[in-house]
Amino acid sequence: MVEYFIDLRQRFFASDIWWSFKSSPLVVIAAFITVIIIFSSVFASYVAPYNPFDLAQFDLMDALKPPAWMAEGTSKFLLGTDDQGRDVLSTILYGSRVSLLVGFLSVIFAMIIGIVVGLIAGYSGGWVDAVLMRIADVQLSFPAILIALLVDGIARGLLPKNSHDELAIYVLIVAIALSFWVQYARTVRSSTMVERTKEYVQAAQVIGLPKLLILFRHILPNVMGPVLVIATIQLALAVITEATLSFLGVGVPPTSPSLGTLIRVGNDYLFSGEWWITVFPGLALVILVLAVNILGDWLRDALNPKLR
Amino acid sequence: MLAVAFIAFAMFQFVGDPISNLVGQDTSTEEREQLKQDLGLNDSIVVQFGHFIGNAVQGEFGKSYRLRKPVKELIAERFPATLELSLLSAFIALLVGIPMGVYTALRRDSWLAQGFMTLSLIGISLPTFLIGIFLILFFGVMLQWLPTFGRGETVDLGWWTTGFLTVSGWKSLIMPAITLAIFQMTLIVRLIRAEMLEVLRSDYIKFARARGLKERSISFSHALKNTLVPVITIIGLQIGSLIAFAIITESVFQWPGMGLLFIQAIEEVDIPIMSAYLLLIAFVFVLINLIVDVLYYAIDPRLRMN
Amino acid sequence: MKLKSLVIAGVSALALSAVVAAPVSAKTFKFAFQGDAQSLDPHSLNETFTLGMLGNVYEPLIDYDKDMNKIPGLATKWEAVSPTKWKFTLRKGVKFHNGNTFNADDVIFTWERMGSEGSDQKARAGLIKSITKIDDYTIIVETPVPNPTVLNEMTVMYVMDKEWAMKNNAMKSSSPKDAGRDGSYATTHANGTGPFMVESRQPDVKTVMVRYKDHWNKNIATNVDRVEFTPIKQAATRVAALLSGQIDLVYPVPVQDWNRLNNAPGVKALAGPEARTIFLGMDQMRDELLHSSVKGKNPFKDVRVRKAFAHAIDLNAIKKAIMRGAATPSGLMWAPQIQGYNAKFNTPYKYDPAMSKKLLAEAGYGDGFTVTMDCPNNRYVNDEKICQAVASMMAKVGVKIDLLAQPKSKYFAKVLAQGGYNTSFYLLGWTPGSMDVYNVLNSLIVCQNKEKKAGAYNLGGYCNKRIDELTVIIASETDVAKRQAAIDEASKILQDEVGYLPLHQQPLSWGVRDGVNVAQRADNVLDYRDVVMP
DSSP: OHHHHHHHHHHHHHSHHHHHHHTOHHHHHHHHHHHHHHHHHHTHHHHSSSOTTOGGGOOGGGTTOOOTTSTTOOTTSTTOBOTTSOBHHHHHHHHHHHHHHHHHHHHHHHHHHHHHHHHHHHHHOHHHHHHHHHHHHHHHTSOHHHHHHHHHHHHHHHSOSSOHHHHHHHHHHHHHHHHHHHHHHHHHHHHHHHHHTSHHHHHHHHTTOOHHHIIIIIIHHHHHHHHHHHHHHHHHHHHHHHHHHHHTTOSSOTTSOOHHHHHHHHHTTTTTTOTHHHHHHHHHHHHHHHHHHHHHHHHHHHHOGGGO | OHHHHHHHHHHHTTTOOSHHHHSOTTOOHHHHHHHHHHTTTTSOHHHHHHHHHHHHHTTOOOBOTTTOSBHHHHHHHHHHHHHHHHHHHHHHHHHHHHHHHHHHHHTTTSHHHHHHHHHHHHHHHSOHHHHHHHHIIIIIIISOOSOOSSOOSOEEOSSOEESTTSHHHHHHHHHHHHHHHHHHHHHHHHHHHHHHHHHHTSHHHHHHHHTTOOHHHIIIIIIIHHHHHHHHHHHHHHHHHHHHHHHHHHHHTTOOSHHHHHHHHHHHTOHHHHHHHHHHHHHHHHHHHHHHHHHHHHHOHHHHHO | OHHHHHHHHHHHHHHHHHOSSSOOOOOEEEEEESSOOSOSOTTSOOOHHHHHHHTTTSOOSEEEOTTOOEEESSEEEEEEEETTEEEEEEOSSOBOTTSOBOOHHHHHHHHHHHTSTTOSOHHHHTTOOEEEEEETTEEEEEOSSOOTTHHHHGGGOOOOOHHHHHHTTOOSOOOSSOTTSTTHHHHHOOOOSSSEEEEEEETTTEEEEEEOTTOSOTTOSOOOSEEEEEEOOSHHHHHHHHHTTSOSEEEOOOGGGHHHHHHSTTEEEEEEEEEEEEEEEEOOSSSSOSSBSOOSSOGGGSHHHHHHHHHHOOHHHIIIIISTTOOEEOSSSSOTTSBTOOGGGOOOOOOOHHHHHHHHHHTTOTTOOEEEEEEESSSSTTHHHHHHHHHHHHHHTTOEEEEEEEOHHHHHHHHSGGGTSOOSEEEEEEOOTTSBHHHHIIIIISOOBTTTTBOTTOTTOOOOHHHHHHHHHHHHOOOHHHHHHHHHHHHHHHHHHTOEEEEEEEEEEEEEETTOBOOBOTTOOBOGGGOBOO
């Protein structure tokens, strides 16, 4: 794996991909925005004016202040405050961190499950394939919310108490990953079935290389392209699914909100005129998803030699 | 499907306790325990599952705890609403999505195509519930053009209630259908575009061009037809997410369909409804996979020859 | 839509102006609530909304008027003939919706049905030892012990027709148990004496009721002929339905939307004090808290810690920022509408974080500690937001709250008796069904006692022997002054020991179309008798 990525990097700068990246301004902007969002949310504790996760730092009496440029706004809170008196800008920065963490980890987790299942199903064929794909079908008929409830229940049963904040995030990650892996599995499986019949694989089989080595060293690199593309789209989807789950009441705790939770909470204030509580996190989410997807689209086109 | 039912049963242990929702605050602990016993909730999962399957085989799904009505009747009442909503939204998604997808593939670098792509992305980057609320706020509250909840007047055909036959039924359908369609549309645009781009560079398109066929005829009768196979596969797969998003859409618009029934069942831990719903969804999946397979043959002549 | 409503408005204006003597055209009243009644059987669920809705179809012997005064219902008068016996004179000439005549047999049958297997009104039926028929329109109701609140409890004893029940095999109360049992007919059919009849019902979707023309009371205020009820679950959708003019009344309305409603043309918010008290409870029975960083002891057993909590919470800030000024901060565990309330004891604990810190330091928790707080997120008005605010306020005195906010099904499953009172610190709300202090004391405040079925909702296990003694007195003392003295003493003890942390009475929050007159009852019941349409 490691060698594969080093190799990839060397090829990268010499490749057409780098060229096609530089030549599209939209993609450059998207990449720039993505980097900024990731950077500022990872370093939220240095960038953000306040720490909204520290319960002692905000005051209920500051609640519902409009953004600074409006009549009743104060320069203390650039984008206003929410119903608890938290600075909206800070909650967005910290919230993006939660959302990105959930997004990235769940996508990686789903990718790992999906790739392993897909490789095995595609390479083995026969009843193994049939069983694995039936499991995938069953999986698809469960809405993510039920999976989240199940994972949450099991986690609470198995893990020590007193850690709801952190626990909730991992529950979400596992739940989202469990409802996402099927797409990877199907994609990898179909590519693997094609690769399996190719000469290089047959050559490897003839010289007696172990099955696992063939799978991961030889086949995997050749099926990674579409997987990476799905991943960029699913990163966005994961963030939204997380928001949806918290709308349905199975999300992260409101004391350490994600972007999704912020939008859900702000939803209560759409009619009452405190639009900034939901519009700014919503905007942040749209920009983030947009940027990641533009990158994903570009990657899809750039990785496909037929399109150039 | 058996597996679905069993997993579902295992899950219900974690959804919560139905009893508190079924009795008043003055009801004693012993009576609560008694009720729990009577409902069979103290039995092991395996026993409960056995009961359920035994009854389900005879077409009996029990009675909703919360609504005190046979689950069969409830689902029969609600199913038309969900099906009509899903059909209309799938129709909208295809009607708008396919031309947009074709266009963005053919004129890949034009500004309009880029605009379409960006627009389609906004569709998936906004949570469904937010889109729904915004539509309600704008068309329902500010402009007062469209009703904000429910199905409007429906016509009862005896075995089916439809909203397609009344003006208020159609009006009520518009916003939920659009809300539900947006996500599917985004997906279709992106899929069609990607597949078209591949197909347009294949040899037979080049031959068609060489034969001097019109560009329009090439794009639609040759290229588009070939892109539809993978598109249908993925759309079939996406039914799962359609159902998931229908839950949200239905609860935002108080659409009296199965999604709303299900989400309320989860909230109130109405186990008979939850299990019947999941079983039905599993059945729908089997059905859809079947339809998708049949459609392959209808669309792709190459498959028919085999 | 706009054109259509204009036409309708025109037509009705025409109808009004044309002939004054002609009866006014049929009036339909449409309203939405967040949920639906679970059953049409008045004995199968003891829950406010279900009983409130059925109170328009079925009637009790004694009813509440819009200010919750007891007024004659199916009984024309009642008098105490001994401390445990009440004589009721029943109303003559009352007919059920199916035409049957109401008499004493129906009352006795109703009481028996409430005590039958499957009923959720057994506790209420148990308050009565026997009902004796003197003649068709006179009965004697006997209670096991002198009971000053039995009349309040009787306001939700809805009388059902015995012949009807017999004919339809509904002699026993229906229950959530499986279909095919006795009583299930009454789940989907109703036959009362009330001013409205159920015309059609699709659970969770729509219930239509029409006026019962032969109702005995010709003097009720309403001019409504038809009521259409739609449950709308999402608050935003509910408010939108009112704003867009499709619905005449919605409740509950989020308190933050009041401004919007009052500024919008044609609608307004209708607010009033509700009898529900929201409070925080602390586990005071275990030797070590289940969910806390403190090991080996229970900080809540120390009254200084409980006091520190009381002084750290700023009730006025919660009222202002979260409840939009609409809550009534409370020092008592019961609301002013409750029988036995005494304003003298209703002063909340003073907000004083400095004193709170000092008390914590004295108790040996100068560096604070961590405790998990259980909170429902879809049960009470802004429940989750209140918990968040409490967590933030506690953080300022050094106590870290780990907030676990869950939907009510999971929350109740965890904190109530069936979950083994699995909580250390929680938020709960309570409205006594009888509108009397005794219900609060017996459910929430007396020591947990399974045999006596007492203290079932005393989740934290607060226990004071003197309060238990006083509660026994309050239960049966019919002398008002003596009873009040006992209530006051109990209030004082509870406050001094900080057994609970009362927060506020939450507001009733309805939204109505201009011109529609309704009475907002303190128990959040919408009585169609008081709905007057323009």
